[in-house]
Amino acid sequence: MAARYVTEMVGALERYGERPAIGAGPRVLRFSEVLDAVHRLAGALAEEGVGRGTGLACVTGGNRPEALLVRMAAHLLGARLTQVVAGPAVHGVAFILRDCRPGLVVHDVPVPATGVPLLGLDELVARAAGREPAELPVRAREEDVARVTYTGGTTGRPKGVASTFGAMAARDGRRGAAWTGTVHLSVTSLAQRAGGRCLEQLRAGGRVEILDPFGPGEFAAACRRLGRVSTYLTAPMVYRLLDDPATAGGIPGLEAVSYGASPILPERLREAVTRWGGRWRQGYGMNEAAVISRLTPADHDAAVAGRPELLASVGRPATGVEVQVRDEGDAVLPAGRTGELWIRSAAMMTGYWNRPELTAEVLREGWLRTGDLGHVDDAGYLYLDDRSKDVVIVDGVNIYSLPVEAALARHPAVAEAVVVGRPSRVTGEEVCAFLVPAPGHTPSGAAAAEACELVERELAPAHRPTAVFWEREIPLTDRGKPDKRRLRDRASTDRPPTTPPPAPGP
Incomplete structure (x- = not known):
């Protein structure tokens, strides 16, 4: 039986024929034009030997509409797609192109030689345009691997997450309906969440606009031009928009924001x-499991109206997702206790590509160990406390980074805070903070000490950072998350200009 995820995608392209579908500036493709391009691209790829079960890698230097069309063509053929959007934080491309075992690599930037046939993206598009129009049947099947998506590799070499077309259908249904009546402005990597969000919008008959690269001015201009806009932002993007005078007070045309990829500071x-204003929705998820929980627009409204603690939450489990909090012995913990999050759903990965040992570590009797630490409150809201690999152990006590980061960011001089650990001969590890100054504030030892005092006062003395680094910006991984591996390396080798002592007593 043909994969429902793909047949529904094709059905939407047929159904909404003359509506605007995909834009990237002045040119906008209609749904009928997208369908025609997908069939032509699929035919051109088939001539290169790409078919059901064939590995196809697509490497681009930015977010291009053509890459989205190649993704849909690969799905039509039932190929196993690996997509990479190259950028300053992307590494391990040579490893990825060997590991995903492609039969063909399509690219618009130089790629490492791996012995696999290469085809330029522009050449592929030209070949497809010269073909006679011809409809192709959906060859993908539910059990086929649709995508192998690589993690950022912040804890080692990149890991390929294999997801079937059946799992993709479950993920698409769980994302919730697209923001109706809006243009989805796509600003994050099409190789990650953005690609799926664009297809979700198209399946609902909505228009997609691709903006690359992201910048506050360009983003605001696009919102004004498009009128009613929904978008997906990472936390650093939200901070950049808040700190830019042109967008700090409001963004005309922006009606709905989804956000995720990494924790966001509640303040x-x-x-x-x-x-x-507008509607806000958070999705907590991961490549291995898609969306795990949601903080809904109603939750955001309630938070602003008098329940501010909800802004520190990642919401309640999404439809079809079971979440358990377990201790180190795998026992389920009650509400309020911190442990590792285990989840179970139909949208989970089948495993890590070519990594059976690692797959066996994280998949246990139908459950996925996320590696995230968190707790659930009595109302069923989920709160993240840390990644298990990011916990700082001071004198044998687990120090979770997210509460420390939130406390530091409550100081008016701090726009962004990231906490990591480094070795200590005295306490085993010590807490180090990387701070970005708020606009109009100059980094200083006094401000660092005051921010650290907030941590000690709100949490406990052991949580207080012993070293503070002021940064112009936090380095990010290719997925838009703070690159804690780089920060740990820096903390272990450099000495900050300011090591804040305890604030003086009265």
């Missing part, structure tokens, strides 16, 4: 929700 989230 900064409150700033954005109250300044910009």
Whole structure:
């Protein structure tokens, strides 16, 4: 039986024929034109030997509409797609292109030689345009691997997450309906969540606009031009928009924001929700499991109206997802206790590509160990406390980074805070903070000490950072998350200009 995820995609392209579908500036493709391009591209790829079960890698230097069309063509053929959007934080491309075992690599940037046939993206598009139009049947099947998506590799070499077409259908249904009546402005990597969000919008008959690269001015201009806009932002993107004078007070045309990829500082989230208005939705998830939980627009409204603690939550489990909090012995913990999050759903990966040992570590009797630490409150809201690999152990006590980061960011001089650990001969590890100054504030030892005092006062003395690094910006991984591996390396080798002592007593 043909894969439902693909047949529904093709059905939407047929159904909404003359509506605007995909734009990237002045040119906008209609749904009928997208369908025609997908069939032509699929035919051209088939001539290169790409078919059901064939590995296809697509490597681009930015977010291009053509890459989205190649993705749909690969799905039509039932190929196993690996997509990479190259950028300053992307590494391990040579490893990825060997590991995903492609039969063909399509690219618009130089790629490492791996012995696999190469085809330029522009050449592929030209060949497809010269073909006679011809409809192709959907060759993908539910059990076929649709995508092998690589993680950022912040804890080692990149890991390929294999997801079937059946799992993709479950993921698409769980994302929730597209923001109706809006243009989805896509600003994050099409190789990650953005690609799926664009297809979700198209399946609902909505228009997609691809903006690359992202910048506050360009983003605001696109919102004004498009009128009613929904978008997906990472936390650093929200911070950049809040800190830019052109967008800090509001963004005309922006009606709905989904956000995720990494934890967001509650104080900064409150700033954005109250300044910009509109509808807000958070999705906590991972490549291995898709969306795990959601903080809904109603939750954001409730937070602003008098329940601010909800802004520190990642919401309640999404439809079809079971979540358990377990201790180190795999026992389920009660509400309020911190442990590792285990999840179970139809949208989970089949495993890590070519990594059976690692797959066996994280998949246990139908459950996925996320590696995230968190707790659930009595109302069923889920709160993240840390990644298991990011916990800082001081004198044998687990120090979770997210509460420390939130406390540091409550100081008016701090726009962004990231906490990591480094070795200590005295306490085993010590807490180090990387801070980005708020606009109008100059980094200083006094401000660092005051921010650290907030941590000690709100949490406990052991949580207080012993070293502070002021940064112009936090380095990010290719998925838009703070690159904690780089920061740990820096903390272990460099000495900050400011090591804040305890604030003086009265």
